[in-house]
Amino acid sequence: MTPFLTAKLAGQCVAVDAAGLLFSTLQVVLLPVLAGAFLNQYFQGLVKFVSPVMPPIAVATVGVLCGNAIAQSSSAILTSGKQVVLLLPLFFMQVDFSLDTSFQGRLGSMSHHQGLSPSRLACSVVIGSSMFQNSVLGIVLAGQHFGNPLTVVPCAVSSVSHSILGSALAGFWRQTVTTQNQD
Template sequence: MPLLRPAPPAPAAAVTLPRRCLLTAGSRLDSPSAPPPLACLRLRPAAPLRGIPPRTGCRAAAANADADAAPSQGPGGDGGARGALVRLGEALSLGFPVWVASACAIALWRPPAFLWVGPTAQMLGISFTMLGMGMTLTLDDLKTALLMPRELAAGFILQYTVMPLSGFLVSKLLKLPAHYAAGLILVSCCPGDLIPALKLRRQSYLQFMTPLLTSKLAGQYVAVDPMGLFVSTSQVVLAPVLLGALLNQYCNGLVQLVSPLMPFIAVATVAVLCGNAIAQNASAILSSGVQVVLSVGCLHACGFFFGYVLSRILGIDISSARTISIEVGMQNSVLGVVLATKHFGNPLTAVPCAVSSICHSVYGSILAGIWRSMPPTDKGE
């Protein structure tokens, strides 16, 4: 009589772990061979909800799983409309160089189309853009930035040395007229701050460094009011960014409601303000535009190149050096346009800033595409 063997236990129900969870070691759970359910004790959310302290362990995984399992609304519901708006905003942002270049081309062809933009509209436009930047941050991002002091210090030092000095030297070498030289130096002193973890910390320095460097370098060409630059930078950059971070920290529901609209506001603001700068000086640009484009191209090429090379010389890994290179080479061109229009007498000063918005976007897109096809090879990656 054969021995009776116990039936094998019924297979456990499949557990689907959310893709937003990361192992403590940092590996992503993208494959079907997910770890056993107990592994969620070692999981943490890759991007905690803004304004809400991160939860750890199975509670975080369960909360994320519930969010992922919630039924999406149909095309006619709020979820479908919001998702479509987000995708449209992303597509619009990807075409940013095209929109800005188109606005500048229209401004050269039909200057009156952009001459309606006044100082008040400029200030409001860039303030809303900076507010949108702040809404991508939380005050906890300062803590994140402090976890990488070497990269933070290298990015800060290179940003405020490579670009301003490059702007000054390019102006000297190409013998730019005073108004173009002042505009090139001004935009070289307006860092772009594309990395969320560093934005809030960098913006607190921007209000001091931009007026200081501009007055020292551009002051050799034209009269510069450093106190006026300081006040304007605080009004249109620091205050909106801090307000956006506070809203994201304490009014996250409101931020989630309006955030899909921010890409439209940002792209439209930059395109209109750059078009306005070009429209005011269309005839002068047509006669001497090659010199401006060449100087701006050299400025950003120096930023991307030396940002990467000097980072590697300082012993920073390849991936971080690439990030710093992008951070150094990209500038806040629209801030340069606003400051040039408000504080410099000659409207031609804003032209290099407007050209910069196209140039650094094209350079950055090409460089990002090249590096995407060349994964880092050093062992720390």
Template sequence: MTPYLTAKLAGKYVAVDAAGLLMSTLQVVLFPVLAGALLNQYFKPLVKLVSPLMPPLAVATVAILCGNAISQSSSAILMSGGQVILAVCLLHASGFFFGYVLARILGLDVSSSRTISIEVGMQNSVLGVVLAAKHFGDPLTTVPCAVSSVCHSIFGSILAGMWRRSVPPEMKGKD
């Protein structure tokens, strides 16, 4: 859909190597998830040993990838007059909001609705950075994804912190 959408929305056709994008996505998302599941199933002592190190390593990796993309394109971000930042903030704010509201409309409990809100609002921007850097010639294509990663991390952390302080009604009394 990317070539069609960019032609319609941005007025410029962008050729996409669909097979290359699929392989990169498999390498960045599916293969690590499968490897983690297999390690968790068959090498529990190793997983228990390295598990405490993984969250900080993941945060550092995201920070390095996004920091690199932002630093290489800082002048373009500053020249955009905040348009990229505004668009990304609106994207994630609407994701958090509509994820929660639609889940509640569908009758899900508060706890599940909060989870869906976080999942919808915090999309995988780092995947976008990796795919954009590898498959599009213009280094500016990584900018929205990198800014997005920073934005959803800030919004998601604030939202999770606020929700952590207020226990959903269905969770009260459970310990």
């Protein structure tokens, strides 16, 4: 849906090639998933061998892409991005944390918890930081399909800020839940 929503929403302000966005999205998302499924099905030995090193490689790749985008636009980020760096990820995590109780009760997937339960906190970090999960896709799409190099900045900045703030919150909440469980 990303290419079509971008064309519909942003297409009123800038020229958007929905077909090009779709093709790039398929390259960045679908082809790696299909390749992984194929390798897992037919080359399980190779998958078991490389699986331990893939998470650090993925983190390094995201770091290089985000670092490059941030380095190229550092002056623009320093003058206008401070609010986005700190407030946007905290806002999404807080919204998720606040709405989590009603969603858990309706979906029935987890027991209904009050306070700082481990499941509620984990959902808050994961769902609230979902922009991080799509940062590489955003960087690739913005970099390839929009002429202004500043279009990659929101994806890169949100990725870095979500990583730092999400890790800090997870560490803080881990201590808080541990302390509550000991009491």
